[in-house]
Amino acid sequence: MNAPVTAASPIPTAVLDVAAERARTPGCATGHHFNAAGAALPTTDTVDAVIAHLRAESLHGGYEAARFAADDLAAVYAHTATLLGVEADEVALVESATAGWQRVVSALRLRPGDRVLAARSSYVSSALHLLAAERDTGVRVEVLRNGPDGATDLESLERALRAGPAALVTAAHVPTSSGLVEPAAGIGALAAAHGVPFLLDATQSLGQLPVDMAALGCDLLIGTGRKFLRAPRGTGLLAVRRPLLDALVPQALDVRGARWTAERSWEPAPDARRFELWEAAHALRLGLGSALADLHALGPGAVFAHLAALAATLRARLGSLPGVRVTDPPAAGGAIVTFVVDGLDAGEVQRRLALRRVHLNAVPAEHGRWDMDPRGLAKVVRASVHVYTDDGDLDALVEAVAEISSGTRGTGPSVSVPEPEPEPEPAPASDPPSVPASTSVSDPPSVPVPAAAPAGSPATVPAGRPAVRRHDVVVVGLGVHGSAALRQLAERGLDTLGLEQFTLGHDLGSSHGATRMIRRAYPHPDWDGLVDTAYRAWAELEEASKTRLIEVTGGLYAAPQDRPDPLRGPGCREVGPEEAGRIFPGLRLPEGFTAVHDPAAGIIDARETLRAQLALAERAGARIADRTPVIGWSPEADGVVVRTAAGEVHARRLVLCAGPWTAHQLPALKPHLTVTRIVNAYFAAEPAGPLGRGGLGSFSVDLPEGLLYGFPATDGRGLKAGLDAxxxxxxxxxxxxxSDDELALLAGAVARVLPGAGPVTESLTCLYTMTADRRFLVGEVPGVPQALVASACSGHGFKFGPAIGAALADLVCELPRPDLGFLSPARLAPGGAR
Incomplete structure (x- = not known):
């Protein structure tokens, strides 16, 4: 088997300080990032270096700023030379690895019949360039064989070199399509023995593997800045060792690369600058220099040892998951791990992971035909670790892949009970800490939030980050309303931070679970405008997320004929028991009941809604910190200060979407809010029978025991139902x-109106936060104009999620929303409107 790393590669025992690297990497706060093989997260220092030069250009002009930065720009060449083990004048800075490849290969002046020996690891851009040369100029491209370990077979390479003169040997040190590490030193030694130039594509190895051109025996090398070097996009490098450098002249020269000596004479630059263009993004090059300085400070060998160990752990954990196949060949050994999930396109796996804030890439075969086609791979999922990857990131990725591969969409049991029918919530091993005393809403210098992150689960905001941060808006609580508000605020260009005390999608609040009900039927016309707005908002969210979120089933909502506030609504009509039986054959109304039929009613995919809103929020620039409890908050002159375990956060406005914890955040509201435990259950029912999708849709029946609601499970697991009491x-x-008594009460209610239901197969509990009038709280916190609240959704607020998010964003932006007056928190104050 080919050795993945040369014997000359140092493998130190030093341990990297991952927490320190995360602290200087702002992107760690936005999710779990595994795309260093595409574009790694830069450090704050690198970003600052770019911005500082752009600012200098704006103040002094581009030429002047470049002169001021001349020493720093020269240092970029020195850093690159040290990294590659060459002289600084053997280094050229280019716009990308592909630009470097094309310039240096064109300088070889390949002629008809010249043989190019190319490894199967070659990247698509390199392969396309060679194939075009083969078609247009008669160059012969010979693709080398791989050995049993998946790497270039050195014996086959030697036979090819002995078969006749070759003009070039080329390989990718690490391909784009797997964690393979080519035996570069072995390839280089064979090429040198036969006097053939060796071009190494180090695009995926620079920054993760030690790369010394002399030790590897390569004469030409290309690389990019944006991957494991953590430099800005638009930066690349090219190195050509002497004596080959002196023999190569680019076909297309630039004023940077040559001197025009007389009317018809010129001479190339004496060094590798002959491959450069005069026009360059100096700011980006300075960012590259900053990134290279960081790598030197850490030590390339230490980085390699750390990343190789991380990737090996990830490879083993993913490989142990049922339905997951790691596709890395045996010669893998770097920071890249590739895999597939049975039955799912890799692009779909990438999309589902992104909705869970796990970011990586899917690589199609067209990016590496020579590698992937022989292995029968159409597309792979590619995860790549870096120095800022911690155990929490690994856990998040592995748990998410396990969830996806098992066919589920959430971390707990599947639930789809309407109106908030969340998943079962396991009892904690011990009671959480008690709630400390807090102040009134009108004067809340410190509003404690008692809930703590699970033990051993660090906050997404890394330790060591500066303790004070400023934002336009902080959103506390990332359930359906908080995530909707976060998205809307970010899309309006506001600097927005979302804080969630538990993990995203947790099952301890009011927004979890598989499904919710949506309907237009409401007892009072006050709701009509918001209902209409909600339906439009759902359509917009589906379009923006490219995800189907609502299934229209129609709905029947039954109550006694003498109910004083019967349901009604746009497009709804009253039906009697006989017609109701024709609409939903599985539902039997009690004597003296009528129903309202809403043909536009349906079922919301709750999990996908949360993921879509958070993904859109992040795409718009919002930052998200889960496992970050809010210890307290207070108003200040020009905004609010929010205290978390990671430090203080200052913002112009605060949006509180804390669900059952609203009274802990706003103690003055406690007398007006009641948190209620609700029981839901699955009942056995045939999917093709009267209680399946053909015989039943969403429903509710107002019984003496409470409001019974439910619908057929979307996953075929029978009937889901619950009582809102x-x-x-x-x-x-x-x-x-x-308890047995709770389930007996629910089963008795189900038996009265759904006679075909079987026994309970599963049960779960959830929480409602209720107001006396069952209307929400949406608006300004009384006495604190800097803070807004959305809560007390009384079991029916999920259906308005995207609309309430937009309303909160309007209020933050000081846009009038008189339509929300009937939901104002001010109505709960003495003398307030009811």
């Missing part, structure tokens, strides 16, 4: 499983 509950208290 239950005991008052502290959100910090343990939540035991549904």
């Amino acid at each position: 239950g005991p008052v509950w502290d959100p910090e208290a343990a939540r035991p499983a549904a």
